[in-house]
Amino acid sequence: MKYLAALPAFIYPLVSLSAIVGIWFAAVRLFVIPDYLLPPPWQVFDLLVNGFVDGALWPHIGATLVETLGGYVVGSALGIGLGVLLAESKMFERFLLPLLTGLQAVPKVALGPIILVWCGYGVASKIVLVVLVCFFPLFINTINGLRRADEDLLDACRAFSASRAFLFLHVKLPSAASEIFGGLQIGISLALIGAVVGEFLSSQRGLGYLVSSASVNMSGATMVEGVLLLAVIGMCGAQMVRTLHRHVVFWESRETRTESRRRRGKMMVWEG
Amino acid sequence: MTAANGRAVGGPVLEPVPVAFTAENVSVCYQTRKGAIEALRDINLDIMQGEFVAVLGPSGCGKSTLMKIAAGLIIPTSGRATLAGKPLDRPGRDVGVAFQKPNLLPWKSVFDNVMLPALTLGLPRAPAERRAMELLALVGLSAFSANYPAELSGGMQQRVGIARMLLHDPQLLLMDEPFAALDAMTRETLALELQRIWLGQRKSVLFITHSIQEAVFLADRVIVMSSRPGRVIDDVPITLARPRNTDTLSSAPFGDACRYLRGHFQ
Ligand SMILES: Nc1ncnc2c1ncn2[C@@H]1O[C@H](COP(=O)(O)OP(=O)(O)OP(=O)(O)O)[C@@H](O)[C@H]1O
């Protein structure tokens, strides 16, 4: 255990990953599995390398990235903006909150076919779908976060004649920051799902299109290739949001960091 | 009755004693899901300009509620509160508050927390920054100005709150058990420091405390409150000579005053 603990943290998941690839390799070799069910790893690897070298993959990756990020940025901005508006204004809250919470229950991807009809079969319709999917977690978390602000802390600032704008910028928004980042975290994974579902429905480009058309052609290696690329994009996105979260909301992560250090210390005592 | 009423009926107009804060028949009921809680009942209290008033009372009797009224954070359910003669309908700009909890902003450094009143009141930056450093030195936290509240102990956070209260050099200080979280020694140092500030600048102080000794040591008058609903049950002038020091603590009049006040809580 002592020697293992000395390795950098990213080594461990890499070890498990290699093990999985090893099992995959062995399974394909040992039991004769047809390619369309499960292609051997080297075939997927070849496909990936060729796709990058001859440039055939780039348009697909580009399309999915544009749809995901474009929709994510617009949807999150709308969610946060409307959340702020409703949390700060009783009137907007009365008119809009029941409506929006009702809409939240609608499975947004079910609107996909309608959006395609309205916005065409290109990138725009996917962006609209992603906007819809991202909006709600950000909207709900922003409202909840702003409401979570400690009333005593607000009172302390009010006692020094703080204005409403001051209370919002210096107390409510920082209090909500962690929850808003929680929404951004959910949003980034939903955004990718939204983009892929949009591409499944109808498109000529994108990783979702790559996977769905490969399934029609029974081309197993291409399907696995597409899913792998989507996984990498998803993980990078989530990691980026997580890193941003830690840096922006530094006052909370500091507490959790000392907390986790303490916990690890305890574990070592147990092992010893 | 109150001085204001006395003048209204046309009695001899005495020299006007400026009042810092008055409460006239102030009652406060909190509405909760389980019904109303009567926190204060018919409180009458005047704090003259330059007077140091301590409020003593059992836990839950409404001391913090009284302070929040003076801070303009709660409007009385009935009765009237005034600040320097004007009705108290919003927090006063010339008032400094130290709360029972430190109530610091976790995302701002200690220095920026002390600077808060400068920001909210729009004071010029450079002199406020100089003063913030002086006040941090006063409460013994110069070395921690760049740290964040979570990195400080409870007592240190409380001292940051005291520095913040003083930043804009307010005329009326409202202090809600400000020393409760401190060790006996820091407590004594800060009490002496508070007296020094008060003697130098003759601020008006409403000082809430659990400690009989602290009340007698610091105050010109000690207001005693009953348990909930809080009412004023005694108003005791303390005439010990100033400046008071550690010798005062062992003097006979000090002991007498403490013994008398303790009688209320037995
Ligand atoms: N926000 C609130 N909502 C409902 N009831 C409250 C609220 N704040 C205080 N109370 C009630 O009012 C009463 C007085 O509270 P307050 O905080 O003023 O007491 P206190 O004298 O400061 O007590 P302590 O010495 O323990 O700080 C308490 O019984 C409490 O239950």
Ligand SMILES: [Mg+2]
């Ligand atoms: Mg209290």
